[in-house]
Amino acid sequence: MKSTLIALLILCSLFTQAQNTFNCDSLLTSKLNYDVADPNELFNSFKLLRHCGLDSIDVELLLTPQVVGALVVGDAGKRELTYDSVLQRLKPVLASDEYKQMKENAGLIFAKRNWDKVMYQQKLKQAEAKAAVDPEPPAKCPGCTMRRTYYGIPSLVYIDEALKYSRKVKKPVLLWFNGFACVNCNKMRDVVYVDKELSNYIKEHFVLLDLHVDDFTELPEEKKYRSETLNKEVTNWGTLRVDYQLTKYGTQHQPVLYIINHKEKVLAEMSYTNSVHDFMKFLEKGLDNY
Secondary structure (H helix, E strand, C coil), X not given: CHHHHHHHHHHHHHHHHHHHHHHHHHHHHCEXXXXXXXXXXXXXXXXXXXXXXXXXXXXXXXXXXXXXXXXXXXXXXXXXXXXXXXXXXXXXXXHXXXXXXXXXXXXXXXXXXXXXXXXXXXXXXXXXXXXXXXXXXXXXXXXXXXXXXXXXXXXXXXXXXXXXXXXXXXXXXXXXXXXXXXXHHHHHHHHHHHXXXXXXXHHHHCEEEEEECCCCCECCHHHCEEECCCCEEECEHHHHHHHHHHHHHCCCCCCXXXXXXXXXXXXXXXXXXXXXXXXXXHHHHHHHHC
């Protein structure tokens, strides 16, 4: 009886191992499922590689806007990506000395991420406490839909209203593609939040349109539509903004900022920076070109 039980346990173990191997092999040859408008889906897709070439720390460290943008988002629509093709492109990174050192310090990196998140949430609450959540629209823009940003500068919500208001007040639009869950976006917002000269400059010279691509608030029924670019139904604000960014400007990363006129001509463009000087130079360039 005992020997029979042991034999059954061995068979179960072998079956489980074979099943895991089969599942892993099947996963690597399958298409990578992701949606540029849904970072949670992308994260869950990467997690599936935990037992097929990556471990949990690899998944956490490599899931950054820079790496994901280079490995996945930049290839959207160009070719079919499989889990194995992504894994092969990750292997040089995994083998590098820089990455190995980073992995050794993973505990400190994760602790800093959590601390940054806590500090960001505290600053966000402070900013919301100082400013009205639903600010009154400017006198020259009656009926405009506005919201208060994290850094206390009112932002319009709709692109058509921003363009009309831009033409009326003769100011360029600062189009800011943002993300709540984007680390570099948070760092960039902090630059504006801390430097009052910079935030006042934006407030005085620009019409701000601050657009979060991971805002999954559902759109009103009349605003929903099917995107040919994304080949899917657009049902929330984040997807709408991803569709607009990709269709109009051909980019999918955040943060990215464009200064445009009321005809949507790009006057200046900038990606991530934590330099007040560089940020101000970008604003001045856009204003000069306007």
